[in-house]
Amino acid sequence: MSITSKRVVLGGLAVASAVALLAGCASAPKSGTTTAKSSYLPCVIGDTGGFTDHSFNQLALDGVVKAANKIGSSYKKLQAKSANDYASGITSLIGEKCNIIAAPGFNFIASVKAAATANPKTNFAMIDDNSINLPNVKDIVFETDEAAFLGGYAAASYSKSGVVATWGGAEYPSVTIYMDGIADGIKYYNQQKGKNVKLLGWDVATQKGTFIGNFTDQNQAKTVTQNFLDQKADVVIPVAGSLYQGAAAAITGSNSSAVLEGVDADLYNTDPTYKSLFLLSILKKVDQASTDVVEAAASSKTFDNTTYVGTLKNGGVGISDFHDYASKVDPGLAGELATIKAGIIDGSIKVESPATFNK
């Protein structure tokens, strides 16, 4: 017994060292290390969704990394494992002498407020909230409904069955603001074209709709999407971080011709696995905003705490290209979207959501 197990172990070691032998044959690079040019230290904390969520955690990290590269500094990141890490995670980052800490999502509001009050020398970028009013906290919010309006209009235009569906991860304001914009965009399309495209999964008047209850249950996402496909929806807009993967699985699994719209990031680029399914993505440029804020904070002596509001006007929100669908959408659609965008910017088209941050 022990002899055989020894043989197995020796055999395993032999294989492993053979692999190491083959893998380790490259020549050594020239020594010499690259040192950071700037001592400014930007940091980012992520919530339990994780930095690979293809959504705002990932975008916040991307933004901070980009800013760190631009100013030639290193950066630190920390992902919270549970609700208990929100406050202590920020404390850990402060302990690492971070100059600015980017915190995405309402989960961090209370912790950022407490930490910012206790550490006036550390700056914070609070993403998706503008309730904190402190000299060392810069609030970053987005008029996501403006961009979602365009996404809703495009979905209504593309839909052949006249049914568009949306659903959310959880009933957060940052989610329902998308759904309000989508609903308004479809309504506007119906008014303009005299059509009757229906939206499933969200009712603006009652503020009720379909939610998974979390941002992790891909199976539930698949089931919900399948239900909407069965109701003839041919454009599905999941507002739920990485749960679009479950929606994509439902579409590919049922050989449906339905398409998806992504949210937050341009999912055509960030997740090429499903790129053939994305009509477009509704963009909330958390990355761009956090890059700008970190860069500005690193280069100026005084911290500018005025709230950053991402709008269609300043490019903080928007919609992506149609990518593979450019030839499949109505030829006039791009022009119509440009007109609507101009209308929203000059105020002639009103987009409203009860979920918007307090102005």
Added chain:
Amino acid sequence: MTGSENTAPESRSARVLREIASGGVALTVLSVILAFVIGGILIAATDPTVQQTAGYFFARPTDMLSAVWQSVSGAYASLFRGGVYDFTAPDFQGGIVSLLSSLNYATPLIAAGLGIAIGFRTGVFNIGGQGQMLIGATAAGWVGFALPLPAGIHLIVAIIAGLLGGMVWAGIVGLLKARTGAHEVIVTIMMNYIALYLLQFLLHTPVLRAPGSQNPQTPAEKPTALLFSVFGPNYDLSFGFVLVVAATIGCWWLLSRSSLGFKLRAVGENPRAARVAGINVNRTIVYAMALSGLLVGLAGVYQVLGQNTTGFGSDIDAGIGFNAITVTLLGRSRPWGVFAAGIVFGILQAGSNTMQVAQGVDIDIVTVIQSIIVLFIAAPPLVRAIFRLPAPGSRPRAARSKKVAEAK
């Protein structure tokens, strides 16, 4: 066999639990050490510098070896710095913050672990820690932010509400098991979902949602209901920790000195023998579940009145309901074992933040270490084989120490 509805699975699960609990302290310590060794290998393997230098290992092996040393020693040093004592801090007050933070992390783990342990010792698997914590936290949290009560009384009422919440939630499961024979594993898991979605629903109604906010979070707790810091603001150790020390002593007394504890253990060892001896097995199971839920409820109380006092959402259980099972296994279902295991896990959790920030170690590595500990504890023969330890009770040699066995 006749008349007893689920004797066979019960006795089997009880045997597994007993086997897990019968291992010695040495085995536990060795499991932890092994887990750290494997964790170290993973830390080195996932380190980008190690991966890069491994590519030219034979051209300049020192590069990779030093990279391995730096990643592993750096990671464990930062774990120590964040979890035990920050040796880079200028003074004692700054250094000891790490240990205090670990103890605060450990507090709910110990409380819930004690609850799970009482279940295990009675032969019932309480997998419903999440639900019991959520209900306990909701009850205590609601009392904490909604009721205007004078200082002192407020805290006591909030704690009692939380304990009752957890107790009722688990007690329902105990009743269902005793009356209908419904298996507690299935029922507690289902009760988790009921508690979670109930809380999510309430967070969208004015009952729990903070006024003027759209976010599914409650208002902050009133200061009169908070678990205060025992040693003042500079040394932040929550009164909750004192409560779990008391709870540990209480559990020790209950299990090893009281007649109820004797009944609990008797049912856990062999329900049929207990029944023959005149113990009301069904009633004992209800008591066990209720006590279990009460202690898990204490963890929920700590979460809202000690850890996250600025308002809570539906993730307030922080996975402790499940981590507590691990803590209980590591503590071998003994009150002081659970206490020690809870502190080990508290150190791992507090230290992993620093490890992640300072060394860029992936957050999942710590979870892997925790899981490997459990794996080894659940598989004592594996650890015995690795360290050539004799099986307990097999031969007289079993009494001999590990040194003798290794010296051979």
